[in-house]
Amino acid sequence: MNVIGTVGLPGSGKGEAATVAEAVGVPVVVMGDVIREECRERGLDPAEHHGRIAGVLREEEGDDAIAARTIPRIREAATESDADAVLVDGLRSTVELERFREAFGDGFTLVAIHAPFELRAERLGDRGRDDSDSDLEALRERDEREIDLGLDETLERADVEIDNTGTLEAFRERVREVIGVDGDGDEEAAGEPTDPDAEPAGGGRP
Numbered sequence: 220m221n222v223i224g225t226v227g228l229p230g231s232g233k234g235e236a237a238t239v240a241e242a243v244g245v246p247v248v249v250m251g252d253v254i255r256e257e258c259r260e261r262g263l264d265p266a267e268h269h270g271r272i273a274g275v276l277r278e279e280e281g282d283d284a285i286a287a288r289t290i291p292r293i294r295e296a297a298t299e300s301d302a303d304a305v306l307v308d309g310l311r312s313t314v315e316l317e318r319f320r321e322a323f324g325d326g327f328t329l330v331a332i333h334a335p336f337e338l339r340a341e342r343l344g345d346r347g348r349d350d351s352d353s354d355l356e357a358l359r360e361r362d363e364r365e366i367d368l369g370l371d372e373t374l375e376r377a378d379v380e381i382d383n384t385g386t387l388e389a390f391r392e393r394v395r396e397v398i399g400v401d402g403d404g405d406e407e408a409a410g411e412p413t414d415p416d417a418e419p420a421g422g423g424r425p
């Protein structure tokens with residue numbers, strides 16, 4: 220089974236990458252859903268308690284708690300789908316990376332998505348999902364929180380890099396390339412890492 224994990228700072232493009240995967244039939248498992256489910260089980264509103272419950276889970280079950288709870292979801296998504304790959308959105312730390320490598324071996328590919336602070340701030344401002352999206356100080360704090368969890372080191376250990384500083388279409392094309400789907404929507408060897416330095420394939424939308 221090919222499992223593609225994405226890692227990137229807030230606003231780097233992980234959600235867009237997940238949307239591309241879904242559009243080509245690659246199921247997406249969002250690690251944050253594990254936390255949202257735990258919030259609901261504890262009778263808490265995920266919108267308010269998400270961050271705290273993520274910390275509580277790590278304290279109670281170990282630093283790899285969220286990865287460990289995500290693994291059965293990945294296997295289930297793979298079983299239910301005809302696709303050769305599953306995309307996992309939301310890795311934060313090397314402990315989680317190691318947990319996935321242990322579970323999926325060479326089938327696990329970590330994809331780092333990079334975009335500089337100013338660009339992420341601008342894009343999140345446009346996204347405007349909530350108030351924090353347009354708050355520079357909030358973004359700085361989110362960056363720091365994620366870096367504290369080990370996001371920087373996790374980015375450094377990626378198998379494939381995606382530079383998301385160009386157009387949205389160039390990014391989408393590069394994501395399709397990385398998940399092994401060509402511009403016509405045909406699946407190739409989903410999950411095989413491609414040359415990280417390669418230019419996006421370009422061309423029109425599928």
Ligand SMILES: Nc1ncnc2c1ncn2[C@@H]1O[C@H](COP(=O)(O)OP(=O)(O)OP(=O)(O)O)[C@@H](O)[C@H]1O
Nearest residue numbers: 229230231232233234235342343346385386387390
């Ligand atoms: N290359 C791009 N050009 C223009 N807009 C982009 C590009 N890449 C991403 N975006 C937009 O930037 C915003 C942030 O991207 P996205 O939601 O994918 O980030 P994320 O990494 O999932 O962030 P978070 O961790 O906060 O959920 C979205 O509105 C997305 O559509």
